[in-house]
Amino acid sequence: xxxxxxxxxxxxxxxxxxxxxxxxxxxxxxxxxxxxxxxxxxxxxxxxxxxxxxxxxxxxxxxxxxxxxxxxxxxxxxxxxxxxxxxxxxxxxxxxxxxxxxxxxxxxxxxxxxxxxxxxxxxxxxxxxxxxxxxxxxxxxxxxxxxxxxxxxxxxxxxxxxxxxxxxxxxxxxxxxxxxxxxxxxxxxxxxxxxxxxxxxxxxx
Amino acid sequence: xxxxxxxxxxxxxxxxxxxxxxxxxxxxxxxxxxxxxxxxxxxxxxxxxxxxxxxxxxxxxxxxxxxxxxxxxxxxxxxxxxxxxxxxxxxxxxxxxxxxxxxxxxxxxxxxxxxxxxxxxxxxxxxxxxxxxxxxxxxxxxxxxxxxxxxxxxxxxxxxxxxxxxxxxxxxxxxxxxxxxxxxxxxxxxxxxxxxxxxxxxxxxxxxxxxxxxxxxxxxxxxxxxxxxxxxxxxxxxxxxxxxxxxxxxxxxxxxxxxxxxxxxxxxxxxxxxxxxxxxxxxxxxxxxxxxxxxxxxxxxxxxxxxxxxxxxxxxxxxxxxxxxxxxxxxxxxxxxxxxxxxxxxxxxxxxxxxxxxxxxxxxxxxxxxxxxxxxxxxxxxxxxxxxxxxxxxxxxxxxxxxxxxxxxxxxxxxxxxxxxxxxxxxxxxxxxxxxxxxxxxxxxxxxxxxxxxxxxxxxxxxxxxxxxxxxxxxxxxxxxxxxxxxxxxxxxxxxxxxxxxxxxxxxxxxxxxxxxxxxxxxxxxxxxxxxxxxxxxxxxxxxxxxxxxxxxxxxxxxxxxxxxxxxxxxxxxxxxxxxxxxxxxxxxxxxxxxxxxxxxxxxxxxxxxxxxxxxxxxx
Numbered sequence: 001x002x003x004x005x006x007x008x009x010x011x012x013x014x015x016x017x018x019x020x021x022x023x024x025x026x027x028x029x030x031x032x033x034x035x036x037x038x039x040x041x042x043x044x045x046x047x048x049x050x051x052x053x054x055x056x057x058x059x060x061x062x063x064x065x066x067x068x069x070x071x072x073x074x075x076x077x078x079x080x081x082x083x084x085x086x087x088x089x090x091x092x093x094x095x096x097x098x099x100x101x102x103x104x105x106x107x108x109x110x111x112x113x114x115x116x117x118x119x120x121x122x123x124x125x126x127x128x129x130x131x132x133x134x135x136x137x138x139x140x141x142x143x144x145x146x147x148x149x150x151x152x153x154x155x156x157x158x159x160x161x162x163x164x165x166x167x168x169x170x171x172x173x174x175x176x177x178x179x180x181x182x183x184x185x186x187x188x189x190x191x192x193x194x195x196x197x198x199x200x201x202x203x204x205x
Numbered sequence: 206x207x208x209x210x211x212x213x214x215x216x217x218x219x220x221x222x223x224x225x226x227x228x229x230x231x232x233x234x235x236x237x238x239x240x241x242x243x244x245x246x247x248x249x250x251x252x253x254x255x256x257x258x259x260x261x262x263x264x265x266x267x268x269x270x271x272x273x274x275x276x277x278x279x280x281x282x283x284x285x286x287x288x289x290x291x292x293x294x295x296x297x298x299x300x301x302x303x304x305x306x307x308x309x310x311x312x313x314x315x316x317x318x319x320x321x322x323x324x325x326x327x328x329x330x331x332x333x334x335x336x337x338x339x340x341x342x343x344x345x346x347x348x349x350x351x352x353x354x355x356x357x358x359x360x361x362x363x364x365x366x367x368x369x370x371x372x373x374x375x376x377x378x379x380x381x382x383x384x385x386x387x388x389x390x391x392x393x394x395x396x397x398x399x400x401x402x403x404x405x406x407x408x409x410x411x412x413x414x415x416x417x418x419x420x421x422x423x424x425x426x427x428x429x430x431x432x433x434x435x436x437x438x439x440x441x442x443x444x445x446x447x448x449x450x451x452x453x454x455x456x457x458x459x460x461x462x463x464x465x466x467x468x469x470x471x472x473x474x475x476x477x478x479x480x481x482x483x484x485x486x487x488x489x490x491x492x493x494x495x496x497x498x499x500x501x502x503x504x505x506x507x508x509x510x511x512x513x514x515x516x517x518x519x520x521x522x523x524x525x526x527x528x529x530x531x532x533x534x535x536x537x538x539x540x541x542x543x544x545x546x547x548x549x550x551x552x553x554x555x556x557x558x559x560x561x562x563x564x565x566x567x568x569x570x571x572x573x574x575x576x577x578x579x580x581x582x583x584x585x586x587x588x589x590x591x592x593x594x595x596x597x598x599x600x601x602x603x604x605x606x607x608x609x610x611x612x613x614x615x616x617x618x619x620x621x622x623x624x625x626x627x628x629x630x631x632x633x634x635x636x637x638x639x640x641x642x643x644x645x646x647x648x649x650x651x652x653x654x655x656x657x658x659x660x661x662x663x664x665x666x667x668x669x670x671x672x673x674x675x676x677x678x679x680x681x682x683x684x685x686x687x688x689x690x691x692x693x694x695x696x697x698x699x700x701x702x703x704x705x706x707x708x709x710x711x712x713x714x715x716x717x718x719x720x721x722x723x724x725x726x727x728x729x730x731x732x733x734x735x736x737x738x739x740x741x742x743x744x745x746x747x748x749x750x751x752x753x754x755x756x757x758x759x760x761x762x763x764x765x766x767x768x769x770x771x772x773x774x775x776x777x778x779x780x781x782x783x784x785x786x787x788x789x790x791x792x793x794x795x796x797x798x799x800x801x802x803x804x805x806x807x808x809x810x811x812x813x814x815x816x817x818x819x820x821x822x823x824x825x
Contacts, residue, residue, distance in 0.1 A: 044763070046760070046763045046767075082817050082818055083817060083818065085817065086817050087817065
């Protein structure tokens with residue numbers, strides 16, 4: 001059975017981001033994938049909690065796609081978490097709505113992968129910096145996978161852009177078609193470091 | 206009784222009301238309907254119409270109005286861009302037709318003066334028939350239609366020198382002097398004074414249109430009397446026509462000029478809608494009188510001669526028109542439309558024949574059959590349009606799929622904003638500041654004038670009128686913002702827009718709760734109660750002044766607004782205020798209070814982690 005994929009997209013200045021526009025367009029074009037643009041839906045940060053929870057219940061995988069602002073997500077993602085992941089829904093007594101759902105982040109960074117290391121400028125790997133997301137997912141009983149990170153997106157040419165869009169589509173399609181090897185994917189710093197390793201050929205994992 | 210005004214009006218109107226819808230139904234077009242009705246009531250059929258000559262003279266004023274309205278649509282810049290086709294195509298057409306007729310007449314053994322006069326006169330085509338038919342068939346904005354318009358404009362201008370030149374072709378002295386006075390009241394003045402008067406009249410029209418008409422129209426519109434405004438527009442057109450006749454220029458040309466001058470005025474749409482019915486009726490009357498004026502006695506006496514003249518007229522004109530259009534780089538379709546549309550005699554022919562006869566240029570033995578032939582060719586004109594529509598156009602459509610896009614006029618804005626008062630102007634400014642074009646309609650003349658000074662293009666007029674909406678570009682727009690404060694009119698407009706322009710998304714201002722209900726019931730989805738927004742803003746400040754934190758106050762009012770809007774939507778289905786309504790309203794209020802309390806005070810997270818703002822306890 002195919003997985004129903006929900007992409008929670010958060011970008012407060014999309015007109016300035018060629019990369020996210022391309023990624024968003026690629027994702028929107030996929031069938032069986034719900035693309036939910038949070039900054040379009042909630043420009044005033046007044047989140048419709050009931051509607052968001054209903055949306056989560058309708059899907060098997062929840063992806064956060066956003067730029068890596070200050071080593072984290074834009075503010076609306078946090079606002080979304082704070083309001084939607086309620087006691088009794090996402091965690092605590094009776095809070096089992098998200099149990100078993102796959103979740104991971106899809107990020108872009110202007111800088112190179114090399115700078116996200118203990119001995120480099122950014123001092124942590126992206127996965128380390130995303131610890132709050134990982135722990136929140138665990139607290140909600142979700143199946144957390146390492147982030148899909150597109151590094152070095154500053155000054156990417158058209159060919160490079162097309163390449164990462166293709167990678168993104170491959171990954172989401174595999175997730176949708178259940179050909180993503182969860183066990184293999186769980187380890188590692190970056191989901192898209194080697195797609196061949198985490199996507200099985202044809203047979204659902 | 207046959208001569209009483211009311212009886213005559215009754216006959217003409219009855220003929221029009223019967224014949225025109227039938228002709229339209231049969232796909233013949235209204236012009237042919239009028240012409241046939243005219244024949245029917247004319248002296249050779251039912252013989253009900255009296256004084257066709259007088260009627261025609263009166264009805265020619267419809268042509269004057271039509272040119273005024275056309276001028277309104279033409280901005281000076283656009284007219285300037287058309288100078289090439291007007292002078293080039295128009296001049297070539299006149300020259301070609303005159304020469305062709307001249308040669309044929311000479312070959313037939315007629316004297317050269319007479320031949321030249323006839324050639325010049327029959328080069329004229331019928332502005333009334335052509336423009337009316339083109340507009341009716343939506344061809345006016347096509348390239349072929351524009352060519353017709355250019356040439357017709359040239360012919361209109363050419364009438365003036367023709368009136369001066371024709372007497373020179375007189376074979377004997379004739380009664381030149383008397384007729385001169387008839388057409389030119391200033392003829393006794395020296396040449397320089399006449400020229401000065403002509404320039405003066407044109408200057409009056411241009412300067413008056415620029416500087417005087419605006420304040421006058423504003424003053425009249427300020428009285429909010431519709432008929433006063435209509436009277437003023439009629440007065441304007443008639444006044445200009447008189448002025449033009451006084452200095453010996455064509456009235457049609459003068460009003461056309463006035464129209465062009467007024468084309469960028471904010472009253473344009475309103476003037477258009479006011480004059481439209483007058484123009485339509487007068488033109489109809491004109492066509493009727495052409496029909497009833499056809500001299501069938503003469504046709505009966507010399508059927509062969511008249512048939513030859515009609516056929517010759519149409520064929521010669523057609524043969525000249527096609528190459529003219531081709532020389533000016535029209536494709537075959539455009540050229541055929543142009544040639545078929547223009548291949549007939551026009552109303553100016555009647556005027557010029559009469560004029561020539563009185564000047565001794567042409568004898569009655571020449572003008573009588575030619576007048577009948579011109580009238581018959583005008584009756585044939587709608588049939589030639591049919592020929593284009595049924596035979597030529599379908600073939601062309603099959604041949605090529607890529608047609609040039611229609612020329613987009615000035616108002617292809619995505620937004621039409623009706624009502625530019627306290628409410629609407631905020632929206633207008635916001636949209637415009639973000640680079641979206643807005644066409645504004647308002648029926649407060651002072652407001653329109655004031656905003657014009659700040660560079661906001663807005664039009665004076667009543668947005669509940671379909672023709673005005675159409676003129677404002679409702680067919681091409683995407684959004685219709687309804688910001689007027691009159692409930693009844695607002696609902697009228699909504700009905701019209703929903704019915705005629707279903708593609709438009711309506712964003713409506715509701716003046717009251719009841720008004721909001723009505724709007725929802727009509728099917729408008731985006732309804733905004735005019736005071737809700739600012740009341741809620743004030744409410745936020747009030748809550749904060751009472752000690753609530755900003756974030757709580759804002760959240761509480763958001764919930765309040767969301768709930769209240771849902772309640773209004775729900776209540777809209779209930780109709781009149783009765784007990785069921787009151788009960789439901791109470792329920793909504795209670796629900797709302799409960800929701801707001803629980804949102805603020807109910808703790809939902811006994812684990813003590815307090816990860817959600819929705820989970821915090823009061824006082825923590």
